[in-house]
Amino acid sequence: MEKINVKLPDGSTEICLSGKTVGETLSSRCGDAVTSAVAARVNGEIVDLSYPMDEDAAIELVGISSAEGLGVLRHSISHIMAQAVQDMFEGVRVTIGPSIEDGFYYDFEYSDTFTPEDLEKIEKRMREIVTANHPFIRTEMSREEAVSFFENKGEPYKVELINDLPNDVTEVSLYSQGGFVDLCRGPHIPSTGMIRAFKLLNVAGAYWRGDEKNKMLQRIYGTGFATQEELDDYIRLIEEAKKRDHRRLGRELDLFQMNDEAGPGLVIFHPKGALLRTIIEDWEKKEHLRRGYDIVMGPQILKVDLWKKSGHFDHYRENMYFTEVDEQLYGIKPMNCLAHMLIYKSKIRSYRDLPLRYFELGTVHRHEKTGVLHGLMRARQFTQDDAHILCTPDQLNAEIRAIADLVDYAMGVFGFTYEVELSTRPKDSIGSDADWDLATAALKLALEDNKILYDINEGDGAFYGPKIDFKLKDALGRKWQCATIQCDFALPERFDLSYIGADGERHRPVMLHRVILGAIERFMGVLIEHYAGAFPVWLSPVQASILTVTDNQIPHGEAVYNQLVDAGIRCEKDFRNEKLGYKIREGQMQKVPYMLVIGDREVESGTISPRQRDGSNLGSMDVLDFVSIVNEKCDKYE
């Protein structure tokens, strides 16, 4: 046996015998850390603990609780699920079963359907497999061998996967546990007994290879964790998310409705929802005017020829609605850019006029497929806080950076953190390669100048240009796409926009499309879930509710109400003939920030006694003092 140099996780180097596995090599030296490891990194590459060491290497352990380790664990659980399913149901074909962000899934082809009761049975069988503590065994085969192996097993999906591998792949790996064999790159946990906590969550349809032209398979989702406590925490998180569901809170707090008679994907804002929206929109107008934007307003429908000119008719028609007026075909706008183009073109522009920043709270209609509609998050009519910035190529960088700053400011005001992605040219797109390269480089440079970390999302840009997407993270850590900046050389070209430069010649401006909150509806949905309906004072549609102890205080209550409304406080009266505790309970469930209690004592001293949403009391005070408290909070966006 040869000797090899092994660099251990603690940084020390040891001389070991070759031919031993990673696990064996480390077990004498790292003890417990190996027991809780699911895999290892050898020279940076993730491998099984059973990987044989045959040359000098640096080894790191992949612990069960690390993000990577959890992925390995969940992937192994998905194999166990596939084994259980194939044991229990006749005629099931296995396809793929990866780990995903919060768990794993496995897609099956099966003539019957899996029911929730089936999931329980599958879980039970999986527990038996876990208890049996089968080792995961890796074997390798040539691709020809593997093809005939899976053909013999009657697994056509696996055969297709192997056949579609790149030509230079000559060997594939297979993993087996307890007699179940699956094509898989690995790595896997050493044996099934390592699994402590898992749960199957739901069944759903999914297209083979994610292509809607392919057969619909049945997908079973599940998740797994290193410990039962972590799994319990995750289940609690799901329950918390359910409680915060904006569709539920929208009804409970009387903010909005979706109505069958009105149609799917259409939001009807009730007074409180409309007020919340107005508060957000007023804030937006103020912030945009402060930053040199001009507020504009375009029409809801524009002649179809204009949509042909812009490219929307060719590239976005599927999502558009059309209507006929006086035998003329009109497109209902799915985006706000066209009118902004026409505003720019309404006169000759000088380089001295640029940049021009047109802002519109533009209501658009998009024909979304029925299956994707989801409350406020995905509607067919929504309003974007949209702007189009026309500038010289020289100004592009500063404009993009200013938008990124505005996004950062807005996210801070609403209490979100966020992540950034840069999306590049998609297949179905317009414009020259040179322009795409230029635009992509401009976005990249601005991000780097602002020292913003970002990921690249290949091929996910808009049809007219690359984009920066901002994904905000809410109180439960969920990500939502809201702000986006899109660079566009195509539309100025198509509309033949120009400005006169310092040289007296005509030049082509560059355009940026951008939204900050995105769609107001979606943003409101995110806000509702983020705050669990308990909005900060500045956003709360009802900031204070006035509660009388008995009917005797109604006249004073009316006076207080008038005083508050006069001072611009959004308040409600609860002068009903009910006990104070009853009214407080109601106000609490409506998540009103302040309840102003008025009893005989307050009438006598001409005061109010505010109770805060957290249950604490501020003691009795003058109405005007309360007004200053509220105003101060609003000024600080609290």
Added chain:
RNA sequence: GCCCACGUAGCUCAGUCGGUAGAGCACAUCCUUGGUAAGGAUGAGGUCACCAGUUCAAUCCUGGUCGUGGGCUCCA
């Protein structure tokens, strides 16, 4: 659009193995005038999503339509 599940009072949900339905909360009226998360009594409220079919009889069975939910594809 596709797969699966679901649709009973304003809300949350029972129920009818085919004989036109019930609770709690909410609502109305009355009693009660009560100081920080539900005082009491009475009452009203449903063509059981819609349209066909089977049946003596359909909320229940069958088919279709619409809508909702979980996903897939797509997206702000």
